[in-house]
Every structure is written in C-alpha cells, then in structure tokens.
Amino acid sequence: MNAAPEAQLRLLDLQEIDTALDRLAHRRRTLPELAEIERHEARLAELRDLVVGAETELADADREQRKVENDVDVVTTRMARDQQRLDTGAVSHAKELESLRHELDSLAKRQGDLEEVVLEHMERREEIETRLRGLRTEQESVATSLDAAVAARDESFAGIDADAAGRTTDRAKLAGELPEDLLALYEKIRASAGGQGAAPLHRGQCMGCRLPLPPTEMSRFRTAPADEVLRCEECRRILVRTPESGL
Numbered sequence: 001m002n003a004a005p006e007a008q009l010r011l012l013d014l015q016e017i018d019t020a021l022d023r024l025a026h027r028r029r030t031l032p033e034l035a036e037i038e039r040h041e042a043r044l045a046e047l048r049d050l051v052v053g054a055e056t057e058l059a060d061a062d063r064e065q066r067k068v069e070n071d072v073d074v075v076t077t078r079m080a081r082d083q084q085r086l087d088t089g090a091v092s093h094a095k096e097l098e099s100l101r102h103e104l105d106s107l108a109k110r111q112g113d114l115e116e117v118v119l120e121h122m123e124r125r126e127e128i129e130t131r132l133r134g135l136r137t138e139q140e141s142v143a144t145s146l147d148a149a150v151a152a153r154d155e156s157f158a159g160i161d162a163d164a165a166g167r168t169t170d171r172a173k174l175a176g177e178l179p180e181d182l183l184a185l186y187e188k189i190r191a192s193a194g195g196q197g198a199a200p201l202h203r204g205q206c207m208g209c210r211l212p213l214p215p216t217e218m219s220r221f222r223t224a225p226a227d228e229v230l231r232c233e234e235c236r237r238i239l240v241r242t243p244e245s246g247l
C-alpha cells in the first residue's frame, strides 16, 4: 500500500487520539465509584431483607403476646370468680371447698407461668425493636453513602464524557482527511492488535511491539520509497517513519 508520508505521520496523531479515547473508556468502566455503588446497593438489598425479616418476627411476637395476654385474662377472670365464690360463702360443702381451693392454687400457678411468658415476649420484642432500629439507621447511612457515590460517579462521567466528546470531534476531522485505504488498514490492525494500528519506528525499534527491527529489515526500509506503507514483521502494525527512526 502507498500513502503520502504526511498522511502516514498523521496516522500517528490519530493513534494518539484513539489511545486517549480507549483510556477514557477504560477509566469510565473502572471508576472506583462504580464498585462503591455496587457495594452499597448490595448492602441495601441485604438490609431490606433483614428489615422485612425483623418486621415479620415482630408481628409474630405481637400475635403470640396477645394470645398469652388473652390466656392471662381468662385465668384472672376465673380466679376472681372462684375467689368470689369462696368469699361469699356460696360454697359450703367441704369437698367442694377443697376442690375450689385446689383450683385456685393451680390457677395461680398457671397465672405465674403465663406472666413469665409475657415477660419473655416483651424482652423478645425489645430485642427485635432494637435490631430493627439498628438496621434502619444503617439503611439511612448506606443510602446517604450511595447518593454521594452516585453524585461522584456522575461528576466523573461528565468530566470523562466532555473530554471524550472533544477528542471524538478531533478524531472525526482527522480521519476525514486521511486516505480511505490507509484508514481502513489502520482500523483493521487496531481491532486485532489491542487498539494500536500504527506505531512510530523509533531508533530501529517498533514502538508497537517494542522489538528492534532486524538489520536486513532496516536496510530494506532505508531504500523503501517514502510513500510505501511499512509494516512491522513481528506485530504487523503500520510502521511510520519519523526523523528519529534511525534509518
């Protein structure tokens, strides 16, 4: 392929812009804020599940407590009735009296047991409420951190995008001025060679693969016409001659 030496030199300018654009795209993909946002979002999802779990536990505990309190009421009512029967002398038969006293004793024991259960439930409830408060506090603080990370990401995006937009405009202008076949070759190599399609030949070294050119290749390049598009034997990139090429 042939191309004017000036066009070949401008290919290096294009390469510089493309490399900068690739770096910007890489920076955009790997911003530390992105990992931070992901971490905060994952924790928020965990916290949402934990809150739902705790709220369910709390509802269950409340239902159980109401049930036990209801049992306490039944026992208390029964005891009051029995006590009234005793106090008013409604029961006079000795055997009946004994059975009534016996019932009152077991009701008192049952009442004591139930009250203990009520206390246990209250403690359980407090424990869940404390946990829930902690979870909600953490939710707020993680949400605040997430907002800050999103704002920082957007600011970084805006900076990168503005930079990229400027370079993209420059690139389009430059690419429009290059011969189509040279540009197509450059693009093809760039796609398969890690983003670098053209490299300067610098003091006998290909700046694409960083390998020194064999002396035979150097002597061939020395006599090659200026408009011949040279390629590195090793990496196949377009080699652009400059005053520092060592030819």
Ligand SMILES: [Zn+2]
Binding pocket: 206, 207, 208, 209, 210, 211, 232, 233, 234, 235, 236, 237
């Ligand atoms: Zn090379």
